[in-house]
Amino acid sequence: MAERFDVGVVGAGYVGLVTGACMAHIGHTVTCVDKNEGRIENLKRGKLPIYEPQLGEMIARNRKRIRFSTELHPLVREADIVFIAVDTPPGDDGAADLSNVAAVARGIGRSLSEVERERPLIVVNKSTVPVGSGDYVSMLIQEGAEEGPNGEVSYRVVSNPEFLREGSAVYDSLFPDRIVLGAEDREALHTMRELYRPIIEQSFATELDPRPTVAVPFVTTDLASAEMIKYAANAFLATKISFANEIANICERVGADVKSVTAGIGLDHRIGPRFLDAGIGWGGSCFPKDVRALMATAREHEYEPAILAAAVSVNERQRRLVITKLQRDLHTLKGKRVALLGLSFKPNTDDLREAPSLSIARILESRGARVVGYDPVAGKRAAALMPEMKVVFDPYEALKGANAAVLVTEWEELRNLDLERAATLMARPRLLVDGRNAIEPAAARAAGLIYQGFGRE
Ligand SMILES: NC(=O)C1=CN([C@@H]2O[C@H](COP(=O)(O)OP(=O)(O)OC[C@H]3O[C@@H](n4cnc5c(N)ncnc54)[C@H](O)[C@@H]3O)[C@@H](O)[C@H]2O)C=CC1
């Protein structure tokens, strides 16, 4: 039988809540701590700060094993393992801002110096942090401890990067492709392996599992390499998408269809079919931030990251391409009505961080177009962020009188839009810019729309 642990999670955001829920689901006892009192009060009442399919149900199902609190101290006294899962936003120069991580590490150090513990506390960095942060956290815990009554404290720092995707976070945390752990201490690694054992062995019961039971690869390495794995993974995926977009732009010029091209190359096992969808490009809370942070790290070490810089530049161009495509058929944007369909940075989330919809809306507004936005879940948030954009709560209402529509986020309901109804509601020239190549061009044209995709006719 797997060992049960007392687990603390600091940061009740995306990663913290998913980590907490997942740990409780596999039998551990969890306390989630956040400095945001309103957030914790809501969580106690069952109200989540984010929209994430299955997360609310998972927390509710394991409610007996999850507590929510604003106090770090009891956590440090009681927990075997504490995850740091606070946000690491980009600073002005693109480098990750570690002030939240630093505040938690110092707090852990101070609390550690005030309590008696039998075993060293395992402090796990789950936030995405640059190489060297493991040592930095260690130093801050020590500094925090020196401010308290007992400077001699016992702890181990582990790096355990997170690879979940928003929108499928629960699935990703229970059925990960791999678990990566970096530490200098073998005993800490052993404890982490025990913690994750139900996931590694896929021995927990769940109705979510459509796959046969296979052991999850468990990668153990040093702290710096674990931290680097996280950045390299995100940078590779972002670059893969930018590569697909570059190919799409060439396809457009030579009359090839990027969907066929990426399907054709994706069948090569060395390439793989995923993350080759061309269109508006990547956004979200992580790819933009993490690619820039890795570039900042490289430059700090006198290395110019040419491939990463190109991936960012292609990505920025994709958003501007939406405007070029609109202008091709609308000519001037002044006085035109444009519907943005889908506002979150990708489907199945209400996250608007670095969402392409917002930058596209800003450019359109600045050029005199009237922008009407629709999203199945992120509408209210978008309206608060962009008061100049009119947000409606029905896609067909957004299309009413619109000269053009841009499919920005491929929510299932938008993939299945009633194209004939759309054409009837829209005004001339009835242009549909399909930013995700999600709609069949022939069907759109048959319905009476002018269709423009990315990298295909
Ligand atoms: N969102 C995602 O899909 C993924 C995020 N990550 C990484 O995980 C980390 C967390 O990201 P998210 O969960 O998206 O952030 P988030 O912004 O959703 O949540 C962070 C939480 O930490 C809390 N917090 C900040 N400072 C605190 C402190 N001193 N004490 C207690 N609580 C504090 C905030 O109040 C907030 O509730 C970041 O480093 C991110 O790059 C990694 C993989 C996936």
Ligand SMILES: O=C(O)[C@H]1O[C@H](OP(=O)(O)OP(=O)(O)OC[C@H]2O[C@@H](n3ccc(=O)[nH]c3=O)[C@H](O)[C@@H]2O)[C@H](O)[C@@H](O)[C@@H]1O
């Ligand atoms: O570090 C993180 O936070 C996470 O970042 C991404 O996850 P996420 O940002 O939730 O979303 P993705 O599904 O990766 O999509 C990112 C962006 O790329 C775009 N995308 C994705 C795939 C594709 O083929 N084309 C494409 O343009 C999406 O529309 C979206 O804007 C990674 O996939 C996760 O493994 C990682 O843990």
